[in-house]
Each structure stands twice: as structure tokens, then as C-alpha cells.
Amino acid sequence: MAGADGVRCMLLRGGTSKGAYFVAGDVPAEADARDDLLLRIMGSPDARQIDGLGGAHPLTSKVAIVSRSSEPDVDVDYLFLQIGVDEPTVGTTQTCGNLLAGVGPFAVERGLVDVDGDHAVIRIRLVNTGDVATATFPLEGGMPRYDGEASIDGVPGTAAPIELESGGIRPLFPTGKVSDVVAGRTVTLVDNGMPVVLVRPEDVGATGAETPDLLEADTDVRGAVEEVRLAAGPLMGLGDVADQTVPKVILVSPPAAQGAVSTRAFIPHRVHSSIGVLMAASVAAGICVPGTVAADVARMPAGEPADGLALDVEHPSGILTSRVRVAADDQGVWRATSASLRTARKIFDGTVFPRPRR
Numbered sequence: 001m002a003g004a005d006g007v008r009c010m011l012l013r014g015g016t017s018k019g020a021y022f023v024a025g026d027v028p029a030e031a032d033a034r035d036d037l038l039l040r041i042m043g044s045p046d047a048r049q050i051d052g053l054g055g056a057h058p059l060t061s062k063v064a065i066v067s068r069s070s071e072p073d074v075d076v077d078y079l080f081l082q083i084g085v086d087e088p089t090v091g092t093t094q095t096c097g098n099l100l101a102g103v104g105p106f107a108v109e110r111g112l113v114d115v116d117g118d119h120a121v122i123r124i125r126l127v128n129t130g131d132v133a134t135a136t137f138p139l140e141g142g143m144p145r146y147d148g149e150a151s152i153d154g155v156p157g158t159a160a161p162i163e164l165e166s167g168g169i170r171p172l173f174p175t176g177k178v179s180d181v182v183a184g185r186t187v188t189l190v191d192n193g194m195p196v197v198l199v200r201p202e203d204v205g206a207t208g209a210e211t212p213d214l215l216e217a218d219t220d221v222r223g224a225v226e227e228v229r230l231a232a233g234p235l236m237g238l239g240d241v242a243d244q245t246v247p248k249v250i251l252v253s254p255p256a257a258q259g260a261v262s263t264r265a266f267i268p269h270r271v272h273s274s275i276g277v278l279m280a281a282s283v284a285a286g287i288c289v290p291g292t293v294a295a296d297v298a299r300m301p302a303g304e305p306a307d308g309l310a311l312d313v314e315h316p317s318g319i320l321t322s323r324v325r326v327a328a329d330d331q332g333v334w335r336a337t338s339a340s341l342r343t344a345r346k347i348f349d350g351t352v353f354p355r356p357r358r
């Protein structure tokens with residue numbers, strides 16, 4: 001810990017999200033004490049998070065806790081925490097593929113990994129899900145290089161590329177089926193790193209072309225989405241999801257531009273301004289399996305390149321390309337991997353002072 005009240009912290013943009021990154025040893029190990037501290041650091045609960053680091057939206061109210069890993073073939077452990085904005089909640093049931101983009105650079109900055117040469121290849125255990133990801137990014141003088149020519153939709157300008165690869169461990173379809181009837185709608189329950197429910201927009205009273213603001217303002221659509229989500233949670237092995245941030249519900253419709261499929265993602269109560277990395281990976285994998293709700297509306301690119309099929313997932317601010325490999329084993333169990341391009345940027349490094357306890 002830095003000083004009597006201050007905590008060592010780095011703020012990074014990871015992909016299209018932003019979060020506070022901590023070394024595990026700099027925050028309490030005990031969950032209640034850790035969560036209390038993080039709520040006071042982020043300024044929650046408060047719709048504006050005016051007294052803390054949070055940016056008044058779930059996409060900017062995120063925390064990553066990183067430590068050296070004791071697992072074989074893994075460099076660092078990454079625990080993701082979703083900090084409630086206007087609720088005093090700290091969720092551990094999901095991971096975040098966007099914040100994952102900042103984990104490798106943060107680990108190098110804090111000396112948690114040894115690197116040399118002009119590229120780092122960091123193996124990261126996603127503590128929330130048990131998955132393992134590989135992050136590859138450029139180095140300069142032994143430190144992460146943030147500037148570069150890569151661009152991702154939803155972030156202005158360009159930055160250094162970060163390649164993220166993950167997946168392959170868990171079955172793709174938690175119920176073993178490519179579609180299920182949930183709350184009276186035919187949906188696909190799929191998990192390629194993020195548990196999501198793929199739904200046809202018309203089944204929840206939407207078109208799939210709405211802006212996030214319009215969807216958020218439509219209480220009928222939101223009610224139908226939540227009805228599906230609450231019923232899907234137990235079927236996906238997540239138990240009662242009323243107080244959880246997973247599964248995410250994703251409306252899938254035919255592409256509006258040159259992509260494979262168009263999406264609107266509920267995360268789960270606000271609507272994403274783009275789409276999460278692992279959500280897109282789950283959508284992309286879903287597209288590849290005949291009979292899913294997404295396959296039925298998608299436009300597939302030609303060919304099957306050896307390094308995976310690059311699927312352009314359209315979202316409200318552009319596209320996110322997810323390169324997926326999907327296959328069924330002898331027992332008919334589908335598994336998938338994904339690779340995505342992200343960028344990240346160090347915004348500040350220093351000491352954060354939590355709001356005092358009230």
C-alpha cells in the first residue's frame with residue numbers, strides 16, 4: 001500500500017473500456033475489505049461516481065487485480081471486478097476481455113513478468129472463469145509500447161496492437177444444445193469466454209437496429225430481455241442471476257453493413273456502446289455452428305483459413321473482428337477458441353485516495 005490512505009493504482013484504457021489496475025498485494029486479500037475499498041476508490045454507489053475514479057457507466061467502472069501466477073505455463077493471474085455504479089456491488093462472476101488487453105502491459109510495468117526483445121508474450125489466467133489467454137504486444141526498451149498504428153472501433157485514434165487469444169477449454173454450449181426454448185423464445189446459450197444468450201430482436205419487441213439509448217429507454221424491451229436472462233441463467237449453470245452481470249443478452253440480426261452479423265449487447269441492464277471482446281467471441285463461435293439463432297441470420301465469409309475464420313461482428317459503433325476456430329469432438333461436444341485485436345493505453349500511474357468510510 002502507498003502511504004497511510006493511498007493505494008498504488010494505474011488507470012488504463014483496455015480496448016473500449018477503462019479500469020483501475022492494482023497489484024494484488026496492494027489491496028486487501030479478504031473479499032469484504034477489498035470490495036469496501038474498491039467501492040470507495042471508484043466513488044460507488046453514485047450515478048455520477050463524482051467522488052471517485054469511476055466514469056458513471058459499467059464500461060468505465062471496472063477493476064483488474066493482477067499477481068504473479070503459481071500455475072504452470074501461466075505468467076500472471078487476472079481477477080476482474082465489475083464495480084456497480086449506483087449500487088454498492090462488486091461482481092466477480094464475469095471476466096472482461098477489454099480490460100484483459102491492459103493486463104499484459106500492466107504486468108510488465110509493475111515488473112510482475114520478465115520480458116526482453118521487441119515483443120512480450122504473456123500468459124494470463126482469467127481467475128473469474130478459469131480460462132487462460134495469451135497477450136502479445138510490442139515492447140520498447142523493456143516497457144510496453146502504447147503508440148502505434150492499430151485502431152479499434154469505439155476508440156478514437158490509433159495505438160499499438162495487442163493480440164489476445166483464448167478459449168478451447170469449456171464446452172461452447174452449456175446446455176449441450178445449439179438452441180433452447182427459454183421464456184417462450186428460441187435462443188442460443190453459448191459461452192466462448194463470456195456466457196451470452198443470443199436472441200432474435202423481434203422476440204423481445206426490438207428490431208436490432210436501435211441505438212443503445214433507444215433500447216435503454218424501452219422498458220418493454222428491457223423487461224423482455226431480463227425475463228429471458230433470468231430464465232437462461234440457471235440453464236447455463238450460473239444459478240440465480242438476478243444479482244449477477246452474466247449472462248449477457250445479445251440481439252442478433254442480419255448484417256446491416258459488410259459484416260457477418262449485427263448485434264446489440266445488454267450488459268446486462270445497460271446497452272453496450274460497442275460489444276465486449278469475449279461477447280463477440282461467443283457470437284462469432286455461435287455463428288459457426290449450424291442451427292444456432294446466430295447462424296440462421298449471419299452472412300458467412302468464404303473459405304476456412306487455417307488460423308481461424310475472421311468474423312466481423314457489427315455493433316453500434318462499428319465492427320469487432322473475432323477470429324474463431326470451432327470444432328466438435330467425438331462425443332459431439334463443441335469447443336472454440338478466439339483471437340482478437342485490441343489496444344490499451346496507460347492513462348495515469350500513481351496513488352489513489354479512497355473516499356473515507358461514511
Ligand code: NQM
Pocket residue numbers: 016017058059094095096097098099194267268275276277278279280
Ligand atoms: O465481453 C463489458 C466490456 C465488457 C465485457 C461487460 C468484455 C467482454 O468491457 O470481453 O470486455 O461485460 O459489461 O466491453
